[in-house]
Amino acid sequence: AQSVTQPDIHITVSEGASLELRCNYSYGATPYLFWYVQSPGQGLQLLLKYFSGDTLVQGIKGFEAEFKRSQSSFNLRKPSVHWSDAAEYFCAVAPGSSASKIIFGSGTRLSIRP
């Protein structure tokens, strides 16, 4: 079955520390991959996306993500987090360019330690 897994429910990091949020997918071919962020009480905002080409993609707010086909992963990273990065992060997948649906993972809540 097709699926998107975010294995970490909640992560806490210190301000200024590096961050990596994990995302694994299960699809037959290379899917379209996304990371979204949701601040408390807000809707979702697109951070970055990967369709093809360079497997390291840059997004907004200093985030980047790396697509690794061999590991079926699309992990989100940031070299130095800020208190304003506290939010919930969602990985999302669309199974191919003709896909009508975008499926979301269960999310990872990020807390920042002062």
Next chain:
Amino acid sequence: NAGVTQTPKFQVLKTGQSMTLQCAQDMNHEYMSWYRQDPGMGLRLIHYSVGAGITDQGEVPNGYNVSRSTTEDFPLRLLSAAPSQTSVYFCASRATGLAGGGDTQYFGPGTRLTVL
């Protein structure tokens, strides 16, 4: 552009009542979707539409109906509300298929629904 708008923002229903969550977009997007968000479960796709007159089921369609009579509007109907439908509901739209540049999905602000 107003983007994606949803009404109401908050709603409380009693079990068995019916209601319609409204969603509208002014970006002339073909694709529209409804998601529900529950703690620990992320966003789950309820129904989606790839154009006026075309709808399909997502991951959790039971208990919900949709229609798409115009490009702009995509209402979600709860025919007989149940406590299990207590959730936050998000509507989203995007321009076209992913390969055609419709890769950015725009979300509405959400509707918080409580069913007693």
